[in-house]
Amino acid sequence: MHNVWLIARREYLERIRTKSFMVMTILIPVLMVGGIVGSLLMSTRTKSASHIAVVSQDQQLALDLQHELETGKDSKMLVDVISPPSARTRNTLDTEIADKQLDGYLWITPATSATARPNFTWTPRSVGDIVTKENITSALRPVLMRERLAHQGMVASEVDALMQPVAVDTTQAGKSTDTTSAFFGAYILFFLMYFVIMLYGMNVARSIIEEKTSRIFEVLLATIRPEEMMAGKVIGVGSVGLTQIAIWLITAVVLTSTSLVSSFAGGNVHLTISAAQIAFFIVYFLLGFLLYSSIAAALGAMTNSEQELQQLNMFLVMPLAICVFALGVVVNNPSGTMSTVLSLIPFCTPLLMYMRISLSMPPAWQIALSIVLMLGTIYAILWVASRIYRVGILMYGKKPNLPEIMRWLRYS
Amino acid sequence: MPVVQLQDVRKVYDTKVAVDRMSFAIEPGTIFGLLGPNGSGKTSSIRMTIGITVPDSGTVRLFDQPFTRTALHRVGYLPEERGLYKKMKVIDQLIFLGELHGLDAATATRRAHTWCERMEITEAIPKKTEELSKGMQQKIQFISTLLHDPDLVIMDEPFSGLDPVNGKLLEETLIDLRRQGKAILFSTHRMDQAERLCDSITLISRGHVVLAGSMREIKQDYPRNRVHLAFDGPSSFLHHPSVESFESHPGHTDIKLRDVPGTLSPDAQPLLAAAVHSGARISRFEIVEPTLEEIFIEKVGNTGLERVEESKVYA
Numbered sequence: 001m002h003n004v005w006l007i008a009r010r011e012y013l014e015r016i017r018t019k020s021f022m023v024m025t026i027l028i029p030v031l032m033v034g035g036i037v038g039s040l041l042m043s044t045r046t047k048s049a050s051h052i053a054v055v056s057q058d059q060q061l062a063l064d065l066q067h068e069l070e071t072g073k074d075s076k077m078l079v080d081v082i083s084p085p086s087a088r089t090r091n092t093l094d095t096e097i098a099d100k101q102l103d104g105y106l107w108i109t110p111a112t113s114a115t116a117r118p119n120f121t122w123t124p125r126s127v128g129d130i131v132t133k134e135n136i137t138s139a140l141r142p143v144l145m146r147e148r149l150a151h152q153g154m155v156a157s158e159v160d161a162l163m164q165p166v167a168v169d170t171t172q173a174g175k176s177t178d179t180t181s182a183f184f185g186a187y188i189l190f191f192l193m194y195f196v197i198m199l200y201g202m203n204v205a206r207s208i209i210e211e212k213t214s215r216i217f218e219v220l221l222a223t224i225r226p227e228e229m230m231a232g233k234v235i236g237v238g239s240v241g242l243t244q245i246a247i248w249l250i251t252a253v254v255l256t257s258t259s260l261v262s263s264f265a266g267g268n269v270h271l272t273i274s275a276a277q278i279a280f281f282i283v284y285f286l287l288g289f290l291l292y293s294s295i296a297a298a299l300g301a302m303t304n305s306e307q308e309l310q311q312l313n314m315f316l317v318m319p320l321a322i323c324v325f326a327l328g329v330v331v332n333n334p335s336g337t338m339s340t341v342l343s344l345i346p347f348c349t350p351l352l353m354y355m356r357i358s359l360s361m362p363p364a365w366q367i368a369l370s371i372v373l374m375l376g377t378i379y380a381i382l383w384v385a386s387r388i389y390r391v392g393i394l395m396y397g398k399k400p401n402l403p404e405i406m407r408w409l410r411y412s
Numbered sequence: 413m414p415v416v417q418l419q420d421v422r423k424v425y426d427t428k429v430a431v432d433r434m435s436f437a438i439e440p441g442t443i444f445g446l447l448g449p450n451g452s453g454k455t456s457s458i459r460m461t462i463g464i465t466v467p468d469s470g471t472v473r474l475f476d477q478p479f480t481r482t483a484l485h486r487v488g489y490l491p492e493e494r495g496l497y498k499k500m501k502v503i504d505q506l507i508f509l510g511e512l513h514g515l516d517a518a519t520a521t522r523r524a525h526t527w528c529e530r531m532e533i534t535e536a537i538p539k540k541t542e543e544l545s546k547g548m549q550q551k552i553q554f555i556s557t558l559l560h561d562p563d564l565v566i567m568d569e570p571f572s573g574l575d576p577v578n579g580k581l582l583e584e585t586l587i588d589l590r591r592q593g594k595a596i597l598f599s600t601h602r603m604d605q606a607e608r609l610c611d612s613i614t615l616i617s618r619g620h621v622v623l624a625g626s627m628r629e630i631k632q633d634y635p636r637n638r639v640h641l642a643f644d645g646p647s648s649f650l651h652h653p654s655v656e657s658f659e660s661h662p663g664h665t666d667i668k669l670r671d672v673p674g675t676l677s678p679d680a681q682p683l684l685a686a687a688v689h690s691g692a693r694i695s696r697f698e699i700v701e702p703t704l705e706e707i708f709i710e711k712v713g714n715t716g717l718e719r720v721e722e723s724k725v726y727a
Contacts, residue, residue, distance in 0.1 A: 006508065
């Protein structure tokens with residue numbers, strides 16, 4: 001046990017001191033926050049501040065559109081109304097566009113029959129100005145609807161009441177937390193776990209290859225068992241991963257509580273991560289890391305170089321990638337049969353069961369079963385991996401084939 | 413009481429016999445040479461001696477006890493494939509390796525400094541290993557092997573790749589360790605080194621022991637049938653009946669005498685008499701014992717030394 005501790009401590013200290021650890025610790029949250037803020041900005045429609053003209057026979061329609069475009073929630077445009085148009089209007093407008101006084105004009109041709117809609121022709125200065133066009137399109141719908149409703153005899157106040165946006169409040173049963181931000185928190189932790197398991201699993205493999213290429217392991221093997229060496233590596237590298245996550249989580253909690261991030265990200269983003277969520281996160285992260293890093297240890301012992309490792313990477317990446325694909329299934333129906341089955345597969349358990357717990361608490365027996373299944377799988381994989389490790393670490397030169405690896409398992 | 417004792421050790425990998433019926437023993441205060449061509453089973457034997465691999469049959473005893481891992485704290489091992497953590501500081505590295513051998517951090521630090529002074533590389537202590545020259549790294553490697561003051565020192569091909577200065581330094585260190593009563597096992601395929609250093613040797617080929625014993629006994633068992641000769645004048649005496657073959661070099665001639673049945677070493681006196689009688693001026697006439705290299709070649713065959721290096725690493 002003392003040897004395991006020595007190996008783990010060395011692994012931990014050497015890794016914590018590296019520059020790449022510092023860089024990763026800072027860079028990943030920056031990228032994550034950047035990505036989230038970016039996608040938020042994309043999802044809230046971009047506002048256009050163009051100067052346009054609306055040409056229409058129907059003055060009421062043009063004024064309504066002007067009102068919607070200038071004061072509506074999606075746009076802040078400057079709109080000139082030309083109603084009714086004269087024969088020279090089109091030429092004047094074209095000149096103004098050429099002089100860059102106008103960003104474009106919308107020509108409304110009245111409908112030919114009572115039930116048909118008018119025709120709209122948009123002439124922009126730059127065809128690339130998609131945002132303005134989209135703003136106009138989305139502004140036209142309520143305007144037309146309002147007009148049609150007014151035609152049917154509704155009073156303006158009734159129309160306004162009808163057009164009010166609907167607000168739906170969601171609360172999880174028995175909880176008063178804001179589920180949107182809870183989901184948000186779960187989502188972030190899901191990808192955090194995915195990322196860290198992958199990253200540090202690879203680090204275990206890499207660290208073994210490094211010892212193989214530097215030949216240091218044979219000195220180590222003269223005093224410690226391969227099993228101790230492997231255990232020490234997995235524990236040491238895993239602790240680095242936990243340290244990194246701890247730094248991130250503490251930073252996230254501090255930042256969100258000071259509302260710095262929330263004001264930055266538009267006012268309504270704040271992470272809600274409950275204590276239970278963090279506890280389950282740690283349990284499933286540890287189990288997941290143990291599972292994947294022992295696979296990685298075996299892969300590292302089998303190969304001689306990073307390049308060879310790349311070829312075997314899929315054994316690590318594939319199961320994790322499947323989890324990400326399955327995420328949609330779980331999010332849509334966390335308690336469904338499909339979600340239950342997927343989340344009980346040990347390779348998917350850490351990510352998917354954790355996600356289910358965050359979304360809606362699955363039955364306790366399922367959580368217990370998933371942990372038992374994982375522990376069993378981890379034991380089996382460690383058994384196989386330590387045997388592969390023990391033999392593989394002393395092999396260099398050629399890459400073993402499958403029958404050879406099967407033989408290694410039988411060596412005492 | 414032998415420090416190391418291997419008895420009828422056998423190791424087979426798949427169909428290849430790596431080591432078979434291997435036995436040897438090393439006494440304290442002696443240097444033992446494990447000799448043989450590449451791929452003959454030296455590394456396999458060493459790995460079984462320190463429990464990196466387990467023999468299929470036979471027994472390994474360390475310090476007169478059946479093998480246990482706790483005994484490994486008294487062993488210093490320098491593998492053939494040497495290596496250190498490149499990115500780690502020298503002092504951290506030495507402390508780490510010392511602690512793995514059961515030292516506490518304070519003792520390891522103190523000894524690391526003492527050894528670095530002795531090896532004259534104190535300036536390397538705070539540096540990272542990758543910043544050091546190859547020769548310095550080699551010295552660090554010796555220190556890491558000897559830091560915990562092992563009673564048994566095992567070095568696999570320790571002289572390969574060493575510059576002459578470090579080679580000399582290692583030789584002196586080994587002799588010093590012998591004086592302190594340590595047992596030293598080293599493997600080599602360089603016979604001149606073994607001849608200079610070893611008290612006893614075991615010569616192996618293709619996993620089998622072909623020759624074993626103390627250096628003195630081995631040499632005494634081989635005939636002193638070579639003569640180094642330097643002369644001026646007629647060379648007709650070289651065709652004397654007692655001469656089996658000769659090789660002329662600039663400045664001297666090597667002669668191999670014909671074996672005489674019933675005696676171990678042939679008598680060189682008739683040849684000397686014939687040479688003097690023929691009128692040659694003799695400036696040197698020396699009867700030499702065979703070198704270990706000659707014995708080795710005779711035992712293993714000339715091809716043994718140059719045999720293509722097979723996959724020399726077995727698990």
